[in-house]
Amino acid sequence: MSDRCQLTGAGPGDGHSVSHSHVGTSRRGEPDVQRHRHVVPGLGRTAGVAAECPCVKRVDRNGIEAAGARIRACGERI
Template sequence: MSARCQVTGAEPGFGNNVSHSNRRTRRRWNPNLQSHKFYVPSLGRTVTLRVSTKGLKTIDRRGIESVVAQIRARGERV
């Protein structure tokens, strides 16, 4: 399973660790993903989404119905 938010599409960022001696090694910044269950009245069931914490705020703002509709419009299974 990829480290990708189903709502915002947040993916890992890549860059370098830079030591005191200025040596560089590759690293990645993963999004803060949470697996969360939501009840969707129009579907009559709960759906489990892998969302970032920013995605949770988006769901609070716009509502689970519109977010699920947008995910389904993209062709993802919910």
Template sequence: MSRRCELTGIGPMTGHSVSHSNVKTKRRFLPSLKSVALHSEALGRSERLRISNAALRTLDFKGGLDAFIVKASDDKLSPKAQKLKRQIKAKQAETAAV
């Protein structure tokens, strides 16, 4: 399982640990990921995704999973999130037509 946020695409970054004597050693900065069950209003069910804590705060700000995922670009979403986006868009189009 990769250490990548399924909604924002945030992944590990590299940098240096710098000691008191200014010796630099390579290190990785890993994203703070959390496995959460997010409820979709359009689909009426919950979906389990592995997202960063920053993405979780953004979901609260944007108004939920449906509002965030419909506006998100496909290149940042994981394949699982892209499938969820297609399902949400289809359900929203279905309810708008009725």
């Protein structure tokens, strides 16, 4: 099972690696999903978030409360 970003829902992409002779072979591009733990004052505990690297910056900027609300709106639990 591949990783998915809990904030954006970004998953793996597919495409072709093209060699010098222009032979295309299938490839799979995995997103760079990192798991981070954040302290959530509203819940009184820590919460783990699996997010892509650009989304980690978004969590730091907007706060874990807003990110948690967005994750819960998608039907996932944090």
